[in-house]
Amino acid sequence: MAKRKRLSPVRPDAAAPPIHRGADAFVGASPAGPEATAVPRPPIAHLAGAAAASSAFDEVSGELSRARAEGRMVLSLPLAAVVADHLIRDRVATDSEALEELKQSLMARGQQTPVEVVDLGEGRYGLISGWRRLLALQELSDALPGGTYDRILALVKQPADRGAAYIAMVEENEIRAGLSFYERARIVLMARQGGVFDSEKQALQSLFANVSYARRSKIKTFMTLVAALDGVLRFPARIPERTGLALSAAMTRDGFTDQLIAALHKAEPQTPEAEAEVLARVLSEGTAPKRSAKQAVPAGGQEAVTRDLAPGTRLTAAPGKVVIRGGGVDPEFLARLDAWLATQFGDSSET
Secondary structure (H helix, E strand, O other), X not given: OOOOOOOOOOOOOOOOOOOOOOOOXXXXXXXXXXXXXXXXXXXXXXXXXXXXXXXXXXXXXXXHHHHHHOOOOEEEEEHHHEEOOOOOOOOOOOOHHXXXXXXXXHHHHOOOOOEEEEEEEOOEEEEEEOHHHHHHHHHHHXXXXXXXXXXXXXXXXXXXXXXXXXXXXXXXXXXXOOOOHHHHHHXXXXXXXXXXXXXXXXXXXXXXOOOXXXXXXXXXXXXXXXXXXXXXXXXXXXXXXXXXXXHHHHOXXXXXXXXXXXXXXXXXXXXXXXXXXXXXXXXXHHXXXXXXXXXXXXXXXXXXXXXXXXXXXXXXXXXXXXXXXEOOOOHHHHHHHHHHHHHHHOOHHHO
C-alpha cells in the first residue's frame, strides 16, 4: 500500500506563494487591509467596472446639463456679468426704505432667492427678473469691497422669445411685489413700442393673461395716462388707482391734458403728496362737463331728460335719479364712472 503524505497546518509566518499579474488583470487589496494578500480579478470584471463607472459619469453629467438648460441649477455669477437693462424694466421707481430692508436681509441671511437670467453668450447674462436683488447686491458690493457681495445666485432660463421673457418678468413682480397700475400700463406700451408684441392689445393680454378682466381693463385705462404723461410725472408709481382712472377719463376732453401738463410744470412738485395735490386740483377744475340747456336736468319737477351717450347706450336723468343702460356699460366704463364719482363725492370705501 502506498504511503500517504500527511499535510501540515499552515504556519502564520509562511510566505504566500507568488501571484502572477497578467497585463489585463486587476489586483485589489483584500478586506483585511493593504498588507493582506491581493486577489486578482479577471479582465472581463475590470472592463465591466470601467464601463459602469463611465456610464454613471455620463448620466450624472447629462442630468447636470439638463438641469442647467431647464433652469433648475443655481449658478453663482459675477455681478459684472449680469446685464441689468437687457429688458425694459417694468418698475419706474425704487422704494429706498424697502431696498434698505432688502440689503439688511442680504447681509444677515445671504441671498435666499436666485434671480432669473438668460445666457447671452461670451460670459454675459441678461436679467429677466430679480432687479431689486441685483441692485441691492450692487450697492453692497460698492459699499463693502472685499468680494463678499461680488456674486449673485441665478437660474439660467431659456425663454422661447422676448415676449416670454417679458411675461416672466411681469409675473415675478406680480407675485412678489405688485406693480402700480401706472407701471403695469407702462410696460405694456414699452413692450409694444420695442416690437416685442404686434399690438397693444396683444401685449396687454399676453403680459397680464392671469389677472382678472376688471384689473386688465384698469391697466388699459391707465395706458392713456402713460401715453400722455410719461416723463412729465415725477412720481407716477405713487398715483392712486382712483385718481389715475379719473385722469384717464378726463383726458378725453379737449384741452384737459394740456391744462394738466401746464399745471405740473408750473408747480414742480418735489414729493408724491405735492404732485397728488396738483392732480386733484386740476381734476376738480376740469372734469365737470359743459351741458347745454337742452341737456340740463331741470332744477324742479320730475320730468326726465333722456339722451344717447353712444350708439346703443342711453342715459335717463331726473332729480334724484340717473339711469344708464346699454352695451356701453361694461367693466371699463364702470371703472371710469367709479373713479369720477370718487372725485365728486369722495371714496366711499374709506367711510
